[in-house]
Amino acid sequence: MTQSKNFRLFGLISVALAIVSSVRLWTDQDALTSSDTIGTALRLTVPILLAGMAGLWAERCGVLNIGIEGMMIFGTWFGAWGAWQYGPWVGLLFAILGGMFGGLVHAVATVRFNIDQVISGVVINLFAYFGVRYLSELVYVGKKGGGISQSPPQKSALPKFNLPVLSGGEIAGWKSPDFLGWLEARRWFILGDLGGIARGLTHSISWATVIAIIVVPVSAWVLWRTRFGLRLRSSGESPVAAESLGIKVNRLRYYGLLISGGLAGLAGGTLSIVASSYYRQGQTAGRGFIGLATMIFGNWRPSGILTGAMLFGYAEGIKLVASDSITALFLLIASMSGAFLIYAIIRHKRNQVLLTLSAFLLSAIAYRTIDTVPESLTQSLPYVVTLIVLATANQRLRPPAMAGVPFRPGEPH
Amino acid sequence: MNQQLSSKRNSDSMRKSLNTLGSSVAAVILALVICGVLLLITGKNPLMAYGKILETGLTSEKFLEMLKRATPLIFSAIAVAIGFKMNLFNIGVEGQYLFAALISAEMGTHVSLPAPLHVLFILIVAMVSGAAWASIAAILKITRGINEVISTIMLNYIALSFIQWIFETFFRDDSDGGLNVKTTEIAPSGRMPDLVHDRLNGMFIVALFVAFLYWVVVFRSRFGFQLRASGLNPIAARTAGIPAKRMILFALLLSGAVAGLVAMPSVIGDVYAYGPSSTPTQFGFAGITVALLGRNHPFGIVVAAMLFGFLDSTSAVLQLSEIPSSIVKVIQAIIVLVVVIVNEASSRRYNRKIAEQAALSSKSMDVRS
Numbered sequence: 001m002t003q004s005k006n007f008r009l010f011g012l013i014s015v016a017l018a019i020v021s022s023v024r025l026w027t028d029q030d031a032l033t034s035s036d037t038i039g040t041a042l043r044l045t046v047p048i049l050l051a052g053m054a055g056l057w058a059e060r061c062g063v064l065n066i067g068i069e070g071m072m073i074f075g076t077w078f079g080a081w082g083a084w085q086y087g088p089w090v091g092l093l094f095a096i097l098g099g100m101f102g103g104l105v106h107a108v109a110t111v112r113f114n115i116d117q118v119i120s121g122v123v124i125n126l127f128a129y130f131g132v133r134y135l136s137e138l139v140y141v142g143k144k145g146g147g148i149s150q151s152p153p154q155k156s157a158l159p160k161f162n163l164p165v166l167s168g169g170e171i172a173g174w175k176s177p178d179f180l181g182w183l184e185a186r187r188w189f190i191l192g193d194l195g196g197i198a199r200g201l202t203h204s205i206s207w208a209t210v211i212a213i214i215v216v217p218v219s220a221w222v223l224w225r226t227r228f229g230l231r232l233r234s235s236g237e238s239p240v241a242a243e244s245l246g247i248k249v250n251r252l253r254y255y256g257l258l259i260s261g262g263l264a265g266l267a268g269g270t271l272s273i274v275a276s277s278y279y280r281q282g283q284t285a286g287r288g289f290i291g292l293a294t295m296i297f298g299n300w301r302p303s304g305i306l307t308g309a310m311l312f313g314y315a316e317g318i319k320l321v322a323s324d325s326i327t328a329l330f331l332l333i334a335s336m337s338g339a340f341l342i343y344a345i346i347r348h349k350r351n352q353v354l355l356t357l358s359a360f361l362l363s364a365i366a367y368r369t370i371d372t373v374p375e376s377l378t379q380s381l382p383y384v385v386t387l388i389v390l391a392t393a394n395q396r397l398r399p400p401a402m403a404g405v406p407f408r409p410g411e412p413h
Numbered sequence: 414m415n416q417q418l419s420s421k422r423n424s425d426s427m428r429k430s431l432n433t434l435g436s437s438v439a440a441v442i443l444a445l446v447i448c449g450v451l452l453l454i455t456g457k458n459p460l461m462a463y464g465k466i467l468e469t470g471l472t473s474e475k476f477l478e479m480l481k482r483a484t485p486l487i488f489s490a491i492a493v494a495i496g497f498k499m500n501l502f503n504i505g506v507e508g509q510y511l512f513a514a515l516i517s518a519e520m521g522t523h524v525s526l527p528a529p530l531h532v533l534f535i536l537i538v539a540m541v542s543g544a545a546w547a548s549i550a551a552i553l554k555i556t557r558g559i560n561e562v563i564s565t566i567m568l569n570y571i572a573l574s575f576i577q578w579i580f581e582t583f584f585r586d587d588s589d590g591g592l593n594v595k596t597t598e599i600a601p602s603g604r605m606p607d608l609v610h611d612r613l614n615g616m617f618i619v620a621l622f623v624a625f626l627y628w629v630v631v632f633r634s635r636f637g638f639q640l641r642a643s644g645l646n647p648i649a650a651r652t653a654g655i656p657a658k659r660m661i662l663f664a665l666l667l668s669g670a671v672a673g674l675v676a677m678p679s680v681i682g683d684v685y686a687y688g689p690s691s692t693p694t695q696f697g698f699a700g701i702t703v704a705l706l707g708r709n710h711p712f713g714i715v716v717a718a719m720l721f722g723f724l725d726s727t728s729a730v731l732q733l734s735e736i737p738s739s740i741v742k743v744i745q746a747i748i749v750l751v752v753v754i755v756n757e758a759s760s761r762r763y764n765r766k767i768a769e770q771a772a773l774s775s776k777s778m779d780v781r782s
Contacts, residue, residue, distance in 0.1 A: 064562075066504075066562070066566070105750075109750065109753075109754060113754045113757055113758065114757055114761075115753045115754055115757045116753075118502050118504075118562050119701075119705060119753055120750075120753070122504065122698065122701055122702075123702065123746060123749050123750050123753070125698070126698055126699075126702065126742075126745075126746045126749075127743070127746035127747070127750065129742075130739050130742030130743050130745075130746060131739075131743055131746070133739040133742070134455075134737050134739035134740055134742075134743050135455075137737030137738070137739055138455050138456075138737055286570055289566055289567075289570065292563070292566070293567065296563065374578050374581070374582070376574045376575075376577040376578040376581065377574055377575070377578050379570075379573075379574040380570055380571045380573075380574040380575065383567040383568075383570045383571050384567075384571060386563075386567055387553065387559075387564060387567050387568075387571075390553070390557065390559045390563070390564070391553060391557045391559065
C-alpha cells in the first residue's frame with residue numbers, strides 16, 4: 001500500500017517536473033526554475049508558512065485566530081528591537097516573546113472572558129498596529145536611522161550557509177565545488193531544473209529558514225503523534241467530550257494560543273530580522289491573513305499549509321525575480337491542468353473534468369492574449385485562489401469542528 | 414394585570430439599559446486606568462496626558478473637529494452593526510467603502526444634474542457599489558456556505574488591488590502631467606455644502622439621518638424584527654418562516670450600502686475626488702470598534718463615534734507636549750477590548766440572574782399547583 005502510494009507520488013513529481021522543464025525550454029524563461037527564483041521564493045515562503053502554522057495551532061485547539069497579523073506586527077517590532085540591541089538571535093527570541101504576548105491577550109480575552117473570538121482578533125490587530133507605533137515614538141524617534149515608522153538598522157545579520165560540495169559551501173576554509181550551480185548552468189531537460197531547484201534550496205540559506213521548515217514536521221508530530229497533541233486537537237473537535245474525559249480544555253487552549261502567538265511572532269521576526277535588517281511600519285503587509293488563507297487552502301493540515309505557502313511564495317518570488325515570466329506561468333498552469341484533465345478523463349471523474357477543463361481553457365486563453373499582468377492585480381492572487389478553493393472544494397475541507405465556539409467548563413451543554 | 418405586566422417589562426428594559434450604560438462607562442474608566450499604567454511604565458505622566466487631552470479637546474474649535482471626525486465613523490459603525498444584528502461579521506467594510514468611493518467619484522464626473530440631484534446621484538451610486546462589493550460575500554455565503562469573516566477579509570485585499578488597477582488604468586486624471594494622483598474633480602453641483610465653512614460638512618447631518626433610519630428599520634420595522642430574530646436564534650427564526658438566505662443577502666447588501674457612504678465626507682465634502690492618498694483608509698476597522706463600543710445601538714454608536722472623534726482630534730496637540738500621539742489610538746483599542754470583556758461579563762451575570770428568577774418562580778408555581 002505505502003509502496004504504491006510512494007510510487008504514485010514519484011510519478012506525479014516526475015510528470016510535473018517534465019512539464020515545468022518543457023515549458024521552461026519552450027518559452028525560454030530560465031527564471032521558472034532558476035536557483036535565484038527558488039531561493040527568493042523560499043525566503044518569501046517562510047513568513048507565510050509560519051503564519052499558517054500559527055493559525056493551525058490556534059484552530060486545532062478550538063480558537064479562531066484573526067489576530068495573527070497583529071501578533072506578527074508584535075514580532076516584527078520586538079524582533080527588530082532585540083536584534084538592534086543584542087543581535088539577531090536574541091532578536092528572534094524577542095520576536096517569539098512579542099507574538100506570545102499577543103497570543104496571551106487573545107487567550108485571556110477568548111478563553112478566560114469568553115468574548116467573541118473574531119472580535120478579539122480584530123481588536124488585537126488594531127492594538128498591535130498602534131501599540132508598536134506608540135513604542136516607536138518612544139524608542140526609535142531621535143535615534144540614528146530610526147523614526148516613528150521604522151527602527152534603526154541592525155548591525156549584524158543572521159549567518160547564512162551554503163551546502164558544501166553541492167552548492168559551493170566552505171569546509172574549514174576549503175571552497176568546495178558548486179556542483180548544482182554547474183548543473184543548473186547546463187540547462188538540460190529536467191536535470192537543469194532539478195539543479196536549479198536544489199541549489200535554490202541549499203544556497204545561501206539562513207538558519208531562521210531552517211528553523212521555520214523544522215516547525216512543520218515538529219508540529220505534525222506533536223499534534224498527531226503525542227498525547228498532548230491528541231488532547232489539544234480534541235479540545236478543538238469536541239471540547240465537551242474532552243472535558244468529560246478529564247481533559248482541561250481551557251488550559252490546553254491557553255497552550256495552543258501561546259504556541260500560535262509564538263509562531264506568528266517568529267513569522268514577524270523573520271520579516272524584520274532575516275528578510276530585512278530593520279523594522280518598518282506595515283512590514284507584515286497582510287501576510288498574517290495570507291497565512292490564514294494557506295491554512296484553509298491546506299485543509300488545516302501541516303503538509304497542506306506547507307504546499308500552500310510554497311505556492312504563494314513561489315508566485316511572489318517569480319514576480320520579484322522576473323516579472324516578465326508571468327506569461328510563462330500561464331502556460332505552465334495550462335499544461336498542468338491539461339495533464340490533470342487527461343488523468344480525470346481516464347479515471348472518469350466527472351467533477352474534476354469540468355474543473356480542470358475550465359482551468360485549462362482559462363489559462364490557455366490568458367497565455368494567448370495577455371502580455372503583461374499589472375502588478376496590482378497579481379498582489380491579490382493568494383486571496384482570489386483562497387476564495388476559489390473555498391467555493392469549489394468547500395465540501396472536502398474539514399476544519400476543526402468546534403473552532404470558534406466558546407467553551408465554558410462545568411456548564412450544562 | 415396587563416398594565417402590571419407592561420410596567421414590569423418597562424422597568425426590566427430600563428434596568429437592562431441602565432446596566433448597559435453603567436457597564437460601558439465603567440469599562441471606559443477601567444480602560445483609562447490601564448492606559449495610565451501603560452503611560453507610567455513608559456515614563457510619561459498619565460494625569461498630565463489626560464489633562465492635556467481634556468484641556469485641548471474642550472474648545473469650540475475642537476468640538477467641530479470632533480463632529481467632523483465622528484462622521485465617517487458613524488457610517489462605518491452602522492454598516493458593521495447591521496451585520497452584527499444578524500450575527501454576521503462584516504469585516505469587509507474597508508474594501509466596500511473604498512470601492513464605493515472610487516466608483517462614485519468617477520461616476521459623479523460623468524453626469525450633469527442640478528445640485529441636489531447630483532449629490533443624491535453620487536450618494537446612491539456609492540451605496541449601490543458598496544452593496545455590490547458586499548454582495549460577493551453574500552453570494553459566496555448563500556450558495557457555497559463560505560463564512561463571511563474569511564471571505565470579507567480576502568475581499569478587502571482583493572478590493573485594494575482591484576481598485577488600484579482600475580484607478581491606474583482607467584480613472585486616473587492625467588490632465589496636469591501626472592502630478593495630480595486623483596480622479597477628475599467633481600463639479601460644484603455634486604458637492605455637499607458645508608455646515609460650518611471648512612470645519613464641518615453636511616455629511617454629518619446625513620450620518621445622523623442614517624443613524625435614525627437604522628433605528629427605524631432595524632428596531633422598529635417588521636424586517637428589522639426578522640433580522641434580529643435570525644441573529645438571536647437562527648433555528649427559531651427559520652421555524653417561524655423567516656427565509657434565512659434572503660435575510661443574509663438583505664443584511665449584507667444593507668450593510669454594504671451604508672458602508673458605501675463612509676468615504677463620502679471626503680469624496681463629496683472635502684477633496685471632491687478619489688485619490689489613493691487623499692481618500693482616508695482604516696475606517697472599516699475603526700467602525701468595528703465603534704459599533705462594539707456603542708453596542709450596535711444607534712444612539713450608542715453616535716456617542717461612541719464622538720468619543721473616538723474627540724480622542725482623535727486631540728492627538729496633534731499631544732505631540733507638541735512630548736506625549737506620543739499614538740497613545741490616543743492605544744487608548745481606543747484598550748477601551749474596546751475592556752468594553753467587550755465587561756459587556757460579556759455583565760450580560761452573563763444578568764442572564765444568570767434572569768435564569769435564577771425564572772427557576773425560582775417556576776418552582777413556586779409547582780408548589781402552588
